[in-house]
Each structure stands twice: as structure tokens, then as C-alpha cells.
Amino acid sequence: MKGLLFYDKNDIKFSNDVKEPKIKVPDELIIDIAYCGICGSDLHEYLDGPIFFKKASTGGDELSNEKLPLCLGHEFSGTVREIGAGVTTLKPGDHVVVEAGATCADRRRFPSNNPRINTATCDACIAGRPNVCHYLNFCGLGFSDGGLSERVVTSEKHAIPIPKSIPMDIAALIEPLSVAWHAVRLSGLREGDSAVVLGSGPIGLATVLALQGHKAGKIVVSEPAEVRRLQAANFGVETFNPFEYKSLQEGIDALKATAGTGGFQYSFDASGVQASLDTSIGVLAAGGKATNIAIWPDVNKNFKPMSVTLEEKSYCGSMCYTRLDFEQVIEAIHTGNIDMKNIAQLITGKVKLEDAVEKGFKELINNKDHNIKILITPRDI
Structure with missing residues (x-):
């Protein structure tokens, strides 16, 4: 499939040959990407990294054991394409956003060839604060391939349904709004x-x-x-x-x-x-x-x-977010407490995935004061 791969500092490349995501455990699902935003964290990885990606470049991520190159992108919306046998709350065709954080509980999703599978759960996760997990990482920042691609695999607990009254471009901003x-x-x-x-x-x-x-x-x-x-x-x-x-x-x-x-x-x-x-x-x-x-x-x-x-x-x-934050943001948008017209003002560009480096990353770097959020899509514009 198509994707934007991170290799190293100043080295991200579009590819037509990114590995297809696969369901590995029963509660996973595959999502077709609609839109994915470029976050400041993505820009820092490109200009100064690897930062979060460093774990995946030095022997494998501490949670998943995934290694570079991996697709960027953690601010995304999409449609459920396929569900695992254990998924009960979502079905193909549902619109979703993804709480992208990866914590101790996510190790179980990578049981094969993962020397860290039996690492003890950290104190923060035990205390019920997974958003400050000692091993915290993110889908699209080194834990796993992210939303600057055609498809993503995640677990049911990270996929949050959205009403179809919220447009997909607006939905891609639910992640930064949740922060x-x-x-x-x-x-x-x-x-x-x-x-x-x-x-x-x-x-x-x-x-x-x-x-x-x-x-x-x-x-x-x-x-x-x-x-x-x-x-x-x-x-x-x-x-x-x-x-x-x-x-x-x-x-x-x-x-x-x-x-x-x-x-x-x-x-x-x-x-x-x-x-x-x-x-x-x-x-x-x-x-x-x-x-x-x-x-x-x-x-x-x-x-x-x-x-x-x-x-x-x-x-x-304040660090990151929890699923509750996503759910409350979605409710606030649905009820009008957060005006969708205001959210739409954050979107200053939409770019095809093939053009993400030149018209997305470099545009944000060179014209940062005139851009807020550029959305990337694998679809035709």
C-alpha cells in the first residue's frame, strides 16, 4: 500500500510498497484512512529526530519491538475496513478516530518475536494513568505504522466511533483537540x-x-x-x-x-x-x-x-490524553459546544499522500505562521 515512511532525521519518503497491516490478535481492526494531520511532533521527528522513533531505530520499540522504517501519522480519521473475531463494539463501515497512545497493555498485540512481551507493567499503568506510561509511545511515532498511509491496524480499545454527522476532515482534528x-x-x-x-x-x-x-x-x-x-x-x-x-x-x-x-x-x-x-x-x-x-x-x-x-x-x-478525552470531545462537537465551523478554521490545507513531504512537511516548516493544520489523504482530492 501507499505510505510515508520515516527512516531518520531529514529522511522521510513516500512509498508504494509499504507492508499491509494485518490483524494479529482477536480484538484488532483495520481502518481505511480518510485524513491524517501533520503534528508538531512529526515535524520535530523530521527536523531533529529520531526522538520517539529512536526506540524503533535502536533495536526495536520498547513495547512492540517494531523497527524502522515505519509510517508517520497519529492524528487521523477513517472507516473500519475489517474486524478481528473478538471485536464486539465496531463493525465494517463505522467511522472512527484513534486514541494513538501505546502503553504497557499494548505489548500483547505483538506476541511474535518480541523479547519485551513479558516486561512488567509500569507503575503509572498500574496506578491507572496509562497516558504517562513509562514506555509511552504512539501509533505513527515508532510503536507501529501510522495514519500517513492507506490503512492502519489498531485495537478495539483505541478505536472510538464517531457519528457520521461529523465530517472526516473535522474528525482528524479530534486527536489534537483531545490533547x-x-x-x-x-x-x-x-x-x-x-x-x-x-x-x-x-x-x-x-x-x-x-x-x-x-x-x-x-x-x-x-x-x-x-x-x-x-x-x-x-x-x-x-x-x-x-x-x-x-x-x-x-x-x-x-x-x-x-x-x-x-x-x-x-x-x-x-x-x-x-x-x-x-x-x-x-x-x-x-x-x-x-x-x-x-x-x-x-x-x-x-x-x-x-x-x-x-x-x-x-x-x-498535562500529558497527552485518554479515551475519555476523545469521547468528551466527540460529544462536545456533536452537541455544538465546540463549533465545527471553528474547527474547520484550523485546516489550512489538504494534500495528497504522494505530495506530503513537499506540500505538507516543508510547507509547514517554511510557512509556519500562515498554516495551522495541513491534512494528508490517500484519497483523490
């Missing part, structure tokens, strides 16, 4: 609470939609790039330019003042730099909560514990 939804859900935000989002790249914009889905009150997006502020403003929220101020502290004070109530109750850092870390805490009202969604480089940053302690603020991290 943001998990962060908002984890924060404890309640209807009417105020929130600021730091950074309006794809995950920052998804966080705006997740906040709207949770019926947040005042929402402000802080973003220095004008084109991205305009993208956020299209969702009907206030925007703020931190670069209009002479110092970081002046900017923090001005942003905090926009809350009108002594500061924001919640902040969400989708930027991941020192300035956004400081701002995420500084703009909070007493008792406020800062949540980090950004993936930071593996380096230390400055952090003042008393900036949290003095006003009993809190700071937490």
Missing part, C-alpha cells in the same frame, strides 16, 4: 471560569476550542505574532500582544489586568519558553492554577517556588 481537552479537564476549570492561553499555535488554538467546549467565561490568548493573534480572534476571543511592552513584567501586569478580577483563574502554557512559564504563574489570581501543555526541551528553567506559594497558586503538567 487540549485533557489539559482543561485536568485543570479543574468550571463553567464560567476565566482563562488565558499562552501561544496560539495549533495546540494553543485547540485549547481555545477546548475551553469553549467546557463553557469557560473570559478567554484571552497571548501571542506575539500578529497572524496568529488574528487566527485566535476568529474564534471570538480576546487577544493580547506581549511584545507591546518594554519588559516581561510590564506585559504580565497588563495581561493580568485584562482579567478584571485580580487575575485569571486558570492559565494554559502552549508555548514552552521561560517567558511563558513566568507569565503563566504571574497572571493568576490568588488560588489560580497554571497548566503546562507545551513539550519543553530537556533543559532546566528558572522557577521561583514562592511565586506559587505566596498566593497558594498551583502549577501542573
Whole structure:
């Protein structure tokens, strides 16, 4: 079949000769891909990798023992093509999205020639937090072939049905929306609470939609790039330019003042730099909560514990998602709490699979401020 294979840093290639997925255990199913988004993680693998793919390049992934080359892509929608004998909740023809995380429980799907099949379940999975599994990986990032292909095999527990009233292109964005939804859900935000989002790249914009889905009150997006502020403003929220101020502290004070109530109750850092870390805490009202969604480089940053302690603020991290997040996002879209017209604004291009490198990856790299999400499809456009 057709697919986009990752070999190494700066080395991804379209192929007509990717191995067909096969059902190996009874609860697996095969999905025909409709659309697959290119994630920031995919871009990092291409420019700086292998990162997640490193496990598959150094002796086999820690869960599946799969080895490179493997197809990229973990943000996808599709139609069930074939089901295993043990699948009971899905049938051929159903529309689905895939919770792409792979954890300790997924080892059993790769029983053949897998020296890690009997590795002990990690503490995080035992504690019921599989989204922070010690061996966490993803379909399309080295655990198994992903959605930048014609077909994918996954297990029933990872495949989540969607109503056919949700178009397939919109459905491909349920995965990044679930990342943001998990962060908002984890924060404890309640209807009417105020929130600021730091950074309006794809995950920052998804966080705006997740906040709207949770019926947040005042929402402000802080973003220095004008084109991205305009993208956020299209969702009907206030925007703020931190670069209009002479110092970081002046900017923090001005942003905090926009809350009108002594500061924001919640902040969400989708930027991941020192300035956004400081701002995420500084703009909070007493008792406020800062949540980090950004993936930071593996380096230390400055952090003042008393900036949290003095006003009993809190700071937490949010990692990935669970099946529940997907289900709640789907429900929010279905009920209109997340407007499909707003989701559609995230899609800035649709490209055939054969053109994914030049018109997808390189377009996002070279024109990142003018693109949000480019969707790739194996179908004719």
C-alpha cells in the first residue's frame, strides 16, 4: 500500500510498497484512512529526530519491538475496513478516530518475536494513568505504522466511533483537540471560569476550542505574532500582544489586568519558553492554577517556588490524553459546544499522500505562521 515512511532525521519518503497491516490478535481492526494531520511532533521527528522513533531505530520499540522504517501519522480519521473475531463494539463501515497512545497493555498485540512481551507493567499503568506510561509511545511515532498511509491496524480499545454527522476532515482534528481537552479537564476549570492561553499555535488554538467546549467565561490568548493573534480572534476571543511592552513584567501586569478580577483563574502554557512559564504563574489570581501543555526541551528553567506559594497558586503538567478525552470531545462537537465551523478554521490545507513531504512537511516548516493544520489523504482530492 501507499505510505510515508520515516527512516531518520531529514529522511522521510513516500512509498508504494509499504507492508499491509494485518490483524494479529482477536480484538484488532483495520481502518481505511480518510485524513491524517501533520503534528508538531512529526515535524520535530523530521527536523531533529529520531526522538520517539529512536526506540524503533535502536533495536526495536520498547513495547512492540517494531523497527524502522515505519509510517508517520497519529492524528487521523477513517472507516473500519475489517474486524478481528473478538471485536464486539465496531463493525465494517463505522467511522472512527484513534486514541494513538501505546502503553504497557499494548505489548500483547505483538506476541511474535518480541523479547519485551513479558516486561512488567509500569507503575503509572498500574496506578491507572496509562497516558504517562513509562514506555509511552504512539501509533505513527515508532510503536507501529501510522495514519500517513492507506490503512492502519489498531485495537478495539483505541478505536472510538464517531457519528457520521461529523465530517472526516473535522474528525482528524479530534486527536489534537483531545490533547487540549485533557489539559482543561485536568485543570479543574468550571463553567464560567476565566482563562488565558499562552501561544496560539495549533495546540494553543485547540485549547481555545477546548475551553469553549467546557463553557469557560473570559478567554484571552497571548501571542506575539500578529497572524496568529488574528487566527485566535476568529474564534471570538480576546487577544493580547506581549511584545507591546518594554519588559516581561510590564506585559504580565497588563495581561493580568485584562482579567478584571485580580487575575485569571486558570492559565494554559502552549508555548514552552521561560517567558511563558513566568507569565503563566504571574497572571493568576490568588488560588489560580497554571497548566503546562507545551513539550519543553530537556533543559532546566528558572522557577521561583514562592511565586506559587505566596498566593497558594498551583502549577501542573498535562500529558497527552485518554479515551475519555476523545469521547468528551466527540460529544462536545456533536452537541455544538465546540463549533465545527471553528474547527474547520484550523485546516489550512489538504494534500495528497504522494505530495506530503513537499506540500505538507516543508510547507509547514517554511510557512509556519500562515498554516495551522495541513491534512494528508490517500484519497483523490
